[in-house]
Amino acid sequence: MINMTIKELLEGYKSKMFSPVEVTRDYLDKIKNYNPQYNAFITVTEETALSSAYRIEENIMSNQEIGILQGVPISYKDSIDTKGIKTTSGSLINKNRIPTEDANVVKMLNKSGVVNLGKANMYEFGTGITSDNPFYGSIKNPWNTRYMAGGSSGGSAAAVAANLSMASIGTDAGGSIRVPSACCGVVGLKPTYDLIQMDGIMPLSWTLDHVGPITRNVEDLAIIMEALTKKPNVELGRDDLQDLKIGIPNQYFNEKIDEEVREIYQKAIREFEKLGVNFIAVDIPFASESINVASTIATAEAGYMHKDLRKTSLDLYGEAARETFTRSQSISSFEYIAALKSRDYMNQKLTELYEDIDILLTPTLPALTTKLGVDEVQFGKEKEKVGDCMIRYTCLFDITGHPALSIPCGATKNSMPVGLQLVANHFREDLLIKTAYFYEKEYLTDFYKKKNEIFKQV
Template identity: 70%
Template sequence: MVNMTIEELVKGYKNQEYSPVEITNKHLDQCRIYNAEYNAFITICEESALSEAKRIEATMMNNRGEHGILQAVPISYKDSIDTKGMRTTNGSLIHKNRIATEDANVVKVLKENGALNLGKNNMYEYGFGITSDNPFYGPVKNPWNTDYMAGGSSGGSAAAVAANLSMASIGTDTAGSIRVPAACCGVIGLKPTYNLIPMYGVMPLSWTLDHVGPITKTVSDLNIVMEALTKRPYKKSGKEDIKGLKIGVPDQHFNEGINEEVREIYQKALKDFERLGAELVAINMPFATESIDIATTIATAEVGYTHNELIKTSLDLYGEGAKETFDKSRSISSFEYIEALKKREIMSHKVSELYESIDVIATPTLPVPTTKLGESEVDFGHSKEKVGDCMIRYTCLFDITGHPALSLPCGITNDSMPVSLQLISNHYQEDVLMNAAHMYEKYYLNDFYQLRNSLTSH
């Protein structure tokens, strides 16, 4: 029952095959039993989830009022997203007992559409890192293999969805923090267009780069969640083919410093899109090589300002990684920060210009498969790279430019770990992006989903 997609669940409700209380209890059982294994939740909200399920069930039985498109769908939220009356820790010791006084905008919207909140997902402290190795609440473990990391900083969100603890989750993305864990855990992650989903009520990391967006099991589920979030009909607007779709394939940066197995799986995915009728077009993106430096300068400068007051009173309560970030923040000059912002404008314009001749860009989401817990470097044989730099190398450009970017599974390594494809469209063209992903899913991901369910089901 917990293996169902949102689409299947909603249909089952309509046919009265099961009740909201029954479904909520099943997911809470999963959380109680398996959260100790994956550490995907910091807080599980059993009492409030069941209370809401009972309320919705009574409404449905009496056929009162309009039912939202996520009616009685159990979801979860990254613990940097405010949920009224619930503990919202930001993955930190400083806020370990903080109770949010109102819901974030994204929570309000999903509540209005009937979504049930199961709890708050584990994350890297304040979202400062691309792993979910939290010094206070412990690391999130990958449901495919618990020796491996789930990615971050929205790692608990991705692990919860992959392990069927939650049907969907809402995360945040500043340099790749939705797409990276989605790729590590073999699920779908979307960073929408900058500011398409308001950030109100979400603890900021970098107001210039922050995005909020969904993580789901399937593209079809993503369509439903995005329709709820934006009131745009993604669920119904998709075409039935992608013939003539022009896919831009970068001829540098995104094919460099890459694991050979990931390269082969990526190239196969491109061939699969050709078989579906898409046209591959070589594109040139030399400016992408600066993306990590620019993203790091902007985010590090802004995070120091955001945490300025807390640093004055509570520095000793931060983890060592956070303290290192604050030290770097103080060393960035105003000139360097403004220069990075100007380069951001130029980069955004250059990426948008590419869509004059293409519809979608396709890259690997990550240069390598997910790494083992505790590893600090990726070994390419001839060179080594910090895990943090490696994991955002292909993702952070699109936080800088604000273009919507989606991570989609596209294969399995010989070690039985997922590999994902990143698709990027022009601003506010999530429909183009999601239709391309939907068609790939329809023809090429059935076996992947079966394997994911067999590995992560209990």
């Protein structure tokens, strides 16, 4: 089933080619066999998953449909509450925490009939963008286990990339869906701010955090988004992109960038040009302030979120989380309010760009995926912290709340994936999905073949 899409899975259920129980057992066996290599899961919910699969199978056999995702095996980032299932947020502090209610996103997907395979590993409380976790072990990239999977939703992306889960739900306050999606060669969408409510999710920052899906392809993403938004599935069969206006940034998103990433990004631009799109050069000078603004807001709010536990259990946090909370205490109310004002300004100026363009096109990451444990990235003679580097092209859109999607656009010489970021105006997820689907159909066939060769054993 390595090449099976959600649509093909559902058609297989309908024709009785296989059953939800068979598929669930297959995925659980894969997790048992391969999770020790990737460390994508903190908790595997074998009993719950099989119970759901049996119930869904009975409904299918009696021709009762319970939702558009009936029998689809998925996973959740471990900061998302699941009733009766351990939810740690990747921290030792919550090692025994069992929520009594499902998060809003879990309730919605349960109504659509998903099977929950388990809770995905993550950076502790989402305070970092790598896949290092001091308590549950580092998440390893399925393309090459010497490399990180990205963060903080790294377990979600690794599970989907290795086909240990057909989809996973992650969160994104600075790039935490798109960064691991780019690192692991999968599709990740950060929807418009508050399109999908965060109720029942431990945020890093309530001002910046989003919840959204990570999938193996764009068609799967469209189906998951239909279940999450209750909006009819977007029409993926548009004939061409002739009238599409794509914005190419004049600055920032083409600066301090790895040359191999630049080459692959420029190749993607040429591919879109062959599809007949109209390119428009755009200025985004305010993007240069995005890391400072995002860091101020996220650090201050994270410190406040943990103010009580900090007093009694600071020594139980990992070193990186403790450093975040220490920094939060030095942020003044003036600096925090100034950052919120900048957020409003950035939102306004970015939204104005969409009077002239439909989609903004950037690389997802400025650098190649780094090896596990690497703290800095080299750009010529200049070094940059991995944490700043990996969110440099993504965090602006958490600040402004615009929907942003990462899709693979090629692989490096050492066979690691590179991501392409598409950004649309608020609530235009449909346009992102249509455009990404068309690009995927035209140019990613060879990429997916290569990926399937790498993961053919899974």
